[in-house]
Amino acid sequence: xxxxxxxAYQTAQKRQQMTPREAEAMAxxxxxxxxxxxxxxxxxxxxxSQALRxxxxxxxxxxxxxxxxxxALPSDIKGNxxxxxxxxxxxxxxxxRSVDPADLDILISINRNLAAGLKDQQPAVDPTPPPHTxxxxxxx
Numbered sequence: 001x002x003x004x005x006x007x008a009y010q011t012a013q014k015r016q017q018m019t020p021r022e023a024e025a026m027a028x029x030x031x032x033x034x035x036x037x038x039x040x041x042x043x044x045x046x047x048x049s050q051a052l053r054x055x056x057x058x059x060x061x062x063x064x065x066x067x068x069x070x071x072a073l074p075s076d077i078k079g080n081x082x083x084x085x086x087x088x089x090x091x092x093x094x095x096x097r098s099v100d101p102a103d104l105d106i107l108i109s110i111n112r113n114l115a116a117g118l119k120d121q122q123p124a125v126d127p128t129p130p131p132h133t134x135x136x137x138x139x140x
Contacts, residue, residue, distance in 0.1 A: 021118050024062075028115035031055040032108045039101040039108075048104075049096065055107060056092050059085050084110065 018026065034051035041047055063085050065071055066078045073081075088110060095103040 025115040025118035027058050028111040028118070031058055032111040032115070035104045035108050035111075039104055042099070042101045045099070048099075051104075052092055052096050052107075055111070056089070059088050059092075 031051070031054055034054055038044065038048040038051040062081065066073070066081050066085075071078065088107060091103070091107055095107065
């Protein structure tokens, strides 16, 4: 019992230290893992529904974030994400009506690719070094 509580505490601590980008990548990975598990247990309709509902909820949250006027992403990226989210909505609806595990493949692929992109993307750094200022010199 204490070990489980410790693990839960450690997980919460790690989440608090995550950047928003890392949290989004983690959510994409979790959604993908849930759908992959439902593919392995294709006879479990409840598991499939749970995985798809989680994915759908996450994408709905992304849509709301994109529509927020305070979202600082460039308009073209917002548009691309919104278009992709509409495709994901349609594919999720199709997968909810189906029992074919292959219907989850594209959703898993999209999520995995976006997670990888979020993890690999680093903030831009100016490659030019700052001008050298001799010790004792002041800049005005």
